Amino acid sequence: MTGTAEAREFYARLMAAHAGSADARLGEAFATVPREAFLGPGPWTIIAxxxxxxxPTADPAHIYQNVLVALDADKGINNGEPCLHAMWIGRIAPRPGEAVTHIGAGTGYYTALLAKLVAPGAVIAFELDAVLAARAERNLAAYGNVTVIHGNAVTSPLPASDIIYVNAGVVAPPAAWLKALKPGGRMIFPWRPAExxxxxxxxxxxxxxxxxxxxMGSWFIPCVGASASDPSAKIPDRxxxxxxxxxxxxxxxxxxxxxxxxIGEVWFSSRGVGGGRG
Known part of the structure; x- marks a missing residue:
């Protein structure tokens, strides 16, 4: 086994362990989706x-670990921390045949993982940055169940979704995102109501x-159109x-x-949907 193959195999097992999921397909997805294919040519810039x-080189072994890889360092856009995404994907538990909306797809690495896990279900991937959206479209061309949309998911209607996977910080999710969830649907998002x-x-x-x-704690770049609150909002502390x-x-x-x-169109309650307190 080569050094890169060995690093990739260990990386997949590590991600599966962080996910805490009984679904063996999650580790397989991390093992079979090549991260380097979504990062551009190496050497790569690691955010530390x-x-x-x-x-030191363009050997992909360097990026098969829990590191942030810059996609656009000047804009603060990176490929995301793999362990965090493994935990998130473990939480939402994608199933074959489900419909996914991915908001903030970047160049498509985590979109590809979701596409593997829900196939033959479909993934709609929104990316606002034109350059990143074009790269995602190229990178995901081989994934027949993925459609990349260069657009703003805050102002665009979302399709009915079993999973909405949000990779940009919001002060609160738009009400339309909630209403796009199918019965039993799951949404995961970075909530940033205050600095x-x-x-x-x-x-x-x-x-x-x-x-x-x-x-868990979570910090993402702001979601355009959903990252500012009006003066009348009730903003919580942590x-x-x-x-x-x-x-x-x-x-x-x-x-x-x-x-x-x-905040905006929605409000959060300390009472559960069944009436119990947290």
């Missing part, structure tokens, strides 16, 4: 804290409403945000005393 380190508050949130559509579970257990479109249900946050 506030600094940058360039890989010092960054949480990954899993939303699950139920018959009674939208359950939500903030489960402790209050972490107590959120449901999210509601204001048009469906008015905020009450359990509100942990009221």
């Amino acid at each position: 804290g506030e600094g940058r380190v360039t890989t 010092r508050v960054g949480l990954a949130v899993l939303v699950t559509g139920t018959e009674r409403g939208f359950a939500c579970h903030p489960f 402790q209050r945000a972490a107590r959120s257990r449901s999210i509601w479109p204001i048009s469906d249900k008015a905020p009450d005393r359990t509100a942990t946050a009221i």
Whole structure:
């Protein structure tokens, strides 16, 4: 086994372990989707804290580890931390035949992983940056179940989705995103209601409403059109945000005393969809 192949095999096992999923297909997806195919030619720039380190060569073995690889360093856009995405994908548990909307697809690496996991289901991938969208379209050409859209998912209608996978920070998800979820659908997004508050949130559509579970810290670049709040918004601190257990479109249900946050078209509650407190 070559050094690159060995690094890739270990990387896949590491990602599967971080995912904490019983689905063996997740590790297989990380093993079979070549990360280097989505990064452009090496050597690559690795983001390390506030600094940058360039890989010594273009050997892909250098990027089969839990590192952030720059896609556009000047704009702060990178390929994302693989361990974080492994945990997120483990949480949303993609199943064959499901429909996925990926918001903030970048050059398509995590889109490709999702496409593998839901095939023959379809993936719609939104990317606002024209250069990245063009690269994603080229990179994903071999994935027949993926459609790349160069556009803004905040202002564009979303298709009905079993999974909405958001890779850009929002002060709150638009109500239209919630309503695009099919029954039993899941959405995962980086919630950034305030400068010092960054949480990954899993939303699950139920018959009674939208359950939500903030489960880890998370920091992504802002989502254009959904990263600013108006002065009347009720903005939570991290402790209050972490107590959120449901999210509601204001048009469906008015905020009450359990509100942990009221932002734009939606509000978050400390009460679960079944009435229990978090």
